[in-house]
Amino acid sequence: MVEHADATKFGSSMSSCLPLLVFHHHPGDGQEDGDDEMLMFSISKQTLHKNMEHDLLAAGSSMCWTTAQGWILAQDRGTMSSSTCLWNPSTGTELPLPDLGEEHQIPYQCRCLLSHKDPTHPGCVVVLFNNAAPDLWYCHTTGDGDNSSRRWRRYS
Incomplete structure (x- = not known):
């Protein structure tokens, strides 16, 4: 059906x-x-x-990572500035995130986690852990009026 x-x-x-x-x-x-x-x-x-x-x-230059909360972190690398968001396939809700620039070069073999069940929670953080190397990337899902907290950061 x-x-x-x-x-x-x-x-x-x-x-x-x-x-x-x-x-x-x-x-x-x-x-x-x-x-x-x-x-x-x-x-x-x-x-x-x-x-x-x-x-x-869609296929092509898009990458996606699932979360335990049912959201999907989606990145479209097909544009000059990548379009990145959290998407909930059960509700259709999209939560825009800061763009992941080419300087981050996030590999596909990452695991994505959210710090809260609800990504709209003011303290929620998206974290990508590289399974093949000791690298991680993170960003806050919501801003607190300070745009510096709404960018991706990398730790090695």
Whole structure:
């Protein structure tokens, strides 16, 4: 069963579908028109949902890391200045984050953690741990009027 995850389904009714597997899908119709999509599979309901936000995690130069809280840290490296955000696939909510510049060169083999269950909490920090080296990157998800706390920092 395939359902289209429209904006009205993303509220509390979508939470009954958790946990979700989110994956990139290229239809096997033989056409190379770049019409890829993101799909969500509900493990609990055994249903497949087409995702409206497929551009957010589209193939190509995008990178993403999952969190234990169900959010996905998404980075689009396809632009001059990368577009970075936290995205909740069950609600469709996006939380913009400071751009990750090329100077950070964050590898894919990182683990992403949030310091709070709710990333809009004033003290919440996003942390990326490099699994292959003793490196980590972090930034605050919300600003306190001070933009210096809203930038990515690296520790080695």
